[in-house]
Amino acid sequence: MPKITPGTLGAVAAVALLLALPPILDLVGAPFYVDVATRIAIFAIAAVALDLVLGYGGMVSFGHAAFIGVGAYTVGILSTHASNGTLLFDGALPIGGTHSALIAWPLAVLASALVAFFIGLVSLRTRGVYFIMITLAFAQMIYFFFVSLETYGGDDGLSLWERSSLLGLDLYDSTVFYYLVIFILIAVLVFCRRLVGARFGRVIVGARENERRMNAIGFPTYRYKLVCFTISGAIAGLAGALLANQTEFVSPSLLHWTRSGELIVMVVLGGMGTLLGPVVGAIFFLLLEDVLSELTQHWMIIFGPLLILVVLFANRGLLGLLRRGTGNDTR
Amino acid sequence: MTAALFAEQVLNGLQLGVMLFLMAAGLTLVFGIMNLINLAHGSLYMMGAYLTATFQQATGSFFLGLLLALPATAVVAMLVELVALRQLYDRDHLDQVLATFGLILFFNELTRIIWGPSAYFLDVPEVLSGTVEVLPGIPYPAFRLAILLAGLAVAAFLFFLIARTRLGMLIRAGASNREMVSALGVDIRLLYTLVFGLGAALAALAGGMAGPILAVQVGMGESILILTFVVIVIGGIGSVHGALVAALLVGLVDTFGSVLLPAAAAEMAIYLLMALILVWRPSGLFPVNA
Amino acid sequence: MFMKRALLVTAAAALFALPAQAAEKVKVGFIATMSGPARALGQDLLDGFKLGVEKSGGKLGGLETEIIEGDDQLKPDVGRQLADRMVKRDQVDIIAGVVFSNVMMAIAGPVTRAETFIVSANAGPSALAGEMCNPFFFNVAWQNDNTHEAMGQHVQDAGYKRVYLMAPNYPAGTDALAGFKRFYKGEIVGEALTQINQPDYAAELAQLRAAEPDAVYVFYPGGMAVNFVKQYAQAGLKEEIPLFGPSFLLDQSVLQAQGDAALGLYNTAFWSQALDNEANVEFVRGFEEKYGRLPSPYAAQAYDAARLIDSAIRRVDGNIEDKDAFREALEAADFQSVRGPFRFNHNHYPIQNYYLRKVVKDEQGRLVNSLEGTVFTDHADAYASECKMK
Structure with a gap:
């Protein structure tokens, strides 16, 4: 039996609220917001992934949108081939497309993990600003790669002919899709919590604080960081696969460098190195964007300075503020 | 590619290079x-172009117009430095990336409100509007030649200034040991503000000179950034x-x-170059404080 | 004042004509790119559309009209969310606007599945004209290739033998060149695809000069158009090799920023502010009065979109709930288009004329496009045959 703390109580309450959201929204006559909540949850998954490298590992990746893009395109490309019955690879081992989530989503995760692995292999040799910039450079390369991928729509993007199929679930049903995404979000959170709680996580944090010492006591920090970066990329790829299904559309704009910036904003806004913080950050960021852009065409002029204020005065994130407010600061 | 065409392309590359140098400096x-x-560079x-x-x-x-735009941009930049950026010097790079990302959004929207959403007009000055025959059979735009020369002149001036x-x-001392400089009684804050203003003026020079060639429009800063x-x-x-070396190379x-x-490879060439150089030298070609 | 009274009369007349069961209100979701560098296009669309609504006294087809605006930020997933919200929460009857093809491709599926009509005021992707054509999708602008086809025809007719082509490396760019080549039969001496939003074309222009073509055709919209046209003139090429383009290269949204570098250049379009028909004269005057600038083709398209919707609602006597009847009313396109003759093909894309235009200075010294002739009469797009819809 785990000890019952305000933290676990909070978590239980949060999960209960997430589960009860669709019926509540239905009750107040705003069922449309289930879709909004789904999109937020998807970005939350990506933000949690980024938090793993950014918050715990201290690696400021300015290219995480690329992994979302790779995941989304994997699903999109497989779906296209499944729809028009063409082959992805011809030759000795012909491979066709698929709509099956059980095949397409793991492939999306694998593809983005591979890409993250190779980017990490090179980028992790650098540090500081060089790391920020080299991850950005790689993301730009992938961005232009998809732009020039004419078979799959290039800059115009690629329509998903149908959503993935998963164990007979109706993924077109907003509520079903919402519960699926929430389930994945919670699974990702639990997985990451265990990861950072294990020795692996302590090595990563140790490398952030003092890499030389970690090396001295015998931890090959480079390898640990590479694994961490790869896992993070894989989870971001999963978010991409979900996003492709929700939008039923993928395009290079998913990989635009400002998207990577927005992901960082979500993480910092919510609170780095907290896992739950990025979720709060994603909720706040996307809702704010939505509300402000309905308010005025010039919403960026409010949003920009707001960002600066957050950095200046609340750089431990909203979660930090909340916890300070409740006197429950665990950091 | 004929020798003449090759020479012209070298000129084009150098002209882009000095433009990048003004920004990069x-x-x-x-x-x-x-x-x-500073992402908001x-x-x-x-701003310089507008x-x-x-x-x-x-x-x-x-x-x-260009002469007035330089100090004006510098003043705007120094104000931003005083109000916001000054608080960020002791923060980590992440905070700086975020806050200056916010500044980009702010400046873009501000520009749009002041100057409107459409591209703005800025023409080549009359004296530099024609072409010059740099080599027999190669007419080269006079204005681009002027940019090249101006950029090289500014580079020379900068090296003189620093050396x-x-x-x-003080700049050199500040770069290698900040505490020491302030311990010697130099107003380090003033130095910072001045350097920031200088950087802004260089960026404005690049923007102002690019204006007649390019569309003066919101977002023009991001592609060069x-x-x-x-x-x-x-x-x-x-x-x-x-x-300087890297700018000309790029x-x-x-x-x-x-x-x-081919088009797709060309778009990736620069980023590939950067990745390769960083694999070879993780702190760039001329590391400082190595 | 005359206009205002005329509007009141029309509104009143429409009110009497309405049968009891008609809807009381029509909701239009207007999605456009209102932030970022492409903002100017979105603004032109919105302004044109609003003017079109105003023309019928703020009431489309006599129904009280609510326009819900949305900024897609040029992100297809944001566009999708806006479309979802407009369809599900606001329960709009029609979604109009949309600047970019990628945003349109993202919203077309879900919106038409919900049996909500889309009236595209700009984006005309070939997929939606061909095999993915849809009973709920209408395009009131053009199919992406058309304007380029017209210039291909003109350059062919003008007798140029060797042409050099340039466009950005994205689908609209490669489609543009394909459209040009569909009607131009001479020799293509060179073809350069450049990076999207590339600011500087010095390197490509040097290559172009070395290829010694008779004529140059390029497709660059927005900021790229400004960059290219200025640099082409600065390189001294404008006097040497004639430059041709689609209207996007030289339309009212970029002309002022291009300045004299654009003067004298030819381009093709489905419309010109110089077209002398009643609807157009009223539109151009009204737009200038209201917004203090000349309308671009984007504004004209959106104005027509509003007029089309107005005509269709009128035709079904406000009974827009009957989707089949409303579709037939839209298909009838019973309105005075600012471009002159206009009708829909079976794929719901326009059949219309394409005109040759030339950049000149008007009596106030402003750069405008004059009307130089008609290239195509009743021109349809090349994808209609792939559309199974009748």
Whole structure:
């Protein structure tokens, strides 16, 4: 039996609220917001992934949108081939497309993990600003790669002919899709919590604080960081696969460098190195964007300075503020 | 490719290179001395272009417009430094990236509100409007030649400033040991503000000179910003002569890449160059404080 | 004042004509790119559309009209969310606007599945004209290729033998060149695809000069158009080799920023502000009065979109709930288009004329496009045959 703390109580309450959201929204006559909540949850998954490298590992990746893009395109490309019955690879081992989530989503995760692995292999040799910039450079390369991928729509993007199929679930049903995404979000959170709680996580944090010492006591920090970066990329790829299904559309704009910036904003806004913080950050960021852009065409002029204020005065994130407010600061 | 065409493309590459150098010099100085990574440097470039256009319309002269835009942009930049960026010097790079990302959004929207959503007009000054025959059979735009020369002149001036003047000495000292400089009784804050203003003026010069060639429009700073970062990272952050070498290198690679390679490969060439150089030298070609 | 009274009369007349069961209100979701560098296009669309609504006294087809605006930020997933919200929460009857093809491709599926009509005021992707054509999708602008086909025809007719082509490396760019080549039969001496939003074309222009073509055709919209046209003139090429383009290269949204570099250049379009028909004269005057600038083709398209919707609602007597009847009313396109003759093909894309235009200075010294002739009469797009819809 785990000890019952305000933290676990909070978590239980949060999960209960997430589960009860669709019926509540239905009750107040705003069922449309289930879709909004789904999109937020998807970005939350990506933000949690980024938090793993950014918050715990201290690696400021300015290219995480690329992994979302790779995941989304994997699903999109497989779906296209499944729809028009063409082959992805011809030759000795012909491979066709698929709509099956059980095949397409793991492939999306694998593809983005591979890409993250190779980017990490090179980028992790650098540090500081060089790391920020080299991850950005790689993301730009992938961005232009998809732009020039004419078979799959290039800059115009690629329509998903149908959503993935998963164990007979109706993924077109907003509520079903919402519960699926929430389930994945919670699974990702639990997985990451265990990861950072294990020795692996302590090595990563140790490398952030003092890499030389970690090396001295015998931890090959480079390898640990590479694994961490790869896992993070894989989870971001999963978010991409979900996003492709929700939008039923993928395009290079998913990989635009400002998207990577927005992901960082979500993480910092919510609170780095907290896992739950990025979720709060994603909720706040996307809702704010939505509300402000309905308010005025010039919403960026409010949003920009707001960002600066957050950095200046609340750089431990909203979660930090909340916890300070409740006197429950665990950091 | 004939020899004449090759020569023309070299000129094009160098011209892009000096433009990038003007941007990179300010960015790398600010980073080297204040340890500040400023994404909003591209916004200063945009400001420079818009202000040059506005002052040109008011005065009727491009050169006067450019001359006025430099101090004006510097003043705007120093105000931003005083109000917001000053608080960020002791923060980590992440906070700086975020806050200056916010500044980009702010400047873009502000520009849109002041100057409208459409591209703005800025023309080549009459004296430089024609072409010059640099080599027999190669007419080259006079204005681009002027940019090339102006850029080289500014580079020479910068090296003189840093190597030979008191301000330059302080800049060099500030880059290697901040505490020491302030312990010697130098107003380090003032130095910071001045350096920031200088960087902004260089960006404005680049923007003002680009204005007649390019569309003066919201977002024009972002496309050059990323290239500029590639330049300073390749050159070694904080190193002005590294920035010069890298800027010319990137200018040439970009120019020849777009001519010789298929479109998709050309777009990736610059980033590939950067990745390769960082694999070989993780702190750039001319690392500072290595 | 005359206009205002005329509007009141029309509104009143429409009110009497309405049968009891008609809807009381029509809701239009207007999605456009209102932030970022492409903002100017979105603004032109919105302004044109609003003027079109105003023309019928703020009431489309006599129904009280609510316009819900949305900014897609040029992100297809944001566009999708806006479309979802407009369809599900606001329960709009029609979604109009949309600047970019990628945003349109993202919203077309879900919106038409919900049996909500889309009236595209700009984006005309070939997929939606061909095999993915849809009973709920209408395009009131053009199919992406058309304007380029017209210039291909003109350059062919003008007798140029060797042409050099340039466009950005994205689908609209490669489609543009394909459209040009569909009607131009001479020699293509060179073809350069450049990076999207590339600011500087010095390197490509040097290559172009070395290829010694008779004529140049390029497709660059927005900021790229400004960059290219200025640099082409600065390189001294404008006097040497004639430059041709689609209207996007030289339309009212970029002309002022291009300045004299654009003067004298030819381009093709489905419309010109110089077209002398009643609807157009009223539109151009009204737009200038209201917004203090000349309308671009984007504004004209959106104005027509509003007029089309107005005509269709009128035709079904406000009974827009009957989707089949409303579709037939839209298909009838019973309105005075600012471009002159207009009708829909079976794929719901326009059949219309394409005109040759030339950049000149008007009596106030402003750069405008004059009307130089008609290239195509009743021109349809090349994808209609792939559309199974009748």
